Amino acid sequence: MTPAPDKKPDRRPPYQHAADELRRDIRRGRIKPGEQMPSVRELQERFGIANMTARSALNVLRDEGLIYTIHGRGSFVADISDATGEFTIDYNPPAWYLAKKAEAEGEEEGGAGKPDGESAGSSLTDLLTALRDEIRALSAEHQELRREVEALKRAQQEPKP
Structure with missing residues (x-):
């Protein structure tokens, strides 16, 4: 018998895992408002996911209002926080x-x-x-x-x- 793993495996879909990590980066200020998000290719390499999976992760963040996309330019972090780093009234998680x-x-x-x-x-x-x-x-x-x-x-x- 193989021993039980110490920690439960992450059962979330890969795009959700990537979106959660990116959301965490935004919340912690690693990616600041106005800064460009990593490209789809960079997300593929970082998370070991497919092109469409990386796009789905960005779509989740876009749907939440955390990022916006400019066609031909890329995705950028929206300015959704006040001076304290908390979400403003304009953003509804x-x-x-x-x-x-x-x-x-x-x-x-x-x-x-x-x-x-x-x-x-x-x-x-x-x-x-x-x-x-x-x-x-x-x-x-x-x-x-x-x-x-x-x-x-x-x-x-x-x-x-």
């Missing part, structure tokens, strides 16, 4: 990130605030409800932006007097 952060803080305190089975179920329900609401709001915003883009395209195509 996803509900799953806040839940994970709260869980980690609870573990640091020696597990004193760990919920029992019943409250864990209700907190999961609350989390899922919050995620659903976020998705609906983002979807509505996305549809509105699509309509605006279509209107702008139509306005550009109209003949000028």
Whole structure:
């Protein structure tokens, strides 16, 4: 029999692992607001992942508002923090990130605030409800932006007097 590993293997998808590491680098100031993110090729080499996996990691950060991309130039860290390094009101981390952060803080305190089975179920329900609401709001915003883009395209195509 082989001995059990000391630590559980990381079961997150590779793109999520890469996104978490990059998010951590941004939060710790290793990559500052306005600085260019590592290229997809550099991410491939750093994390040992495929091209599309590296792109997916960047997409996660872009969807969260941590980075923005300029076509043909690359991805850059958004200015989402104030002087204290905390997220400003303009940035709303996803509900799953806040839940994970709260869980980690609870573990640091020696597990004193760990919920029992019943409250864990209700907190999961609350989390899922919050995620659903976020998705609906983002979807509505996305549809509105699509309509605006279509209107702008139509306005550009109209003949000028």
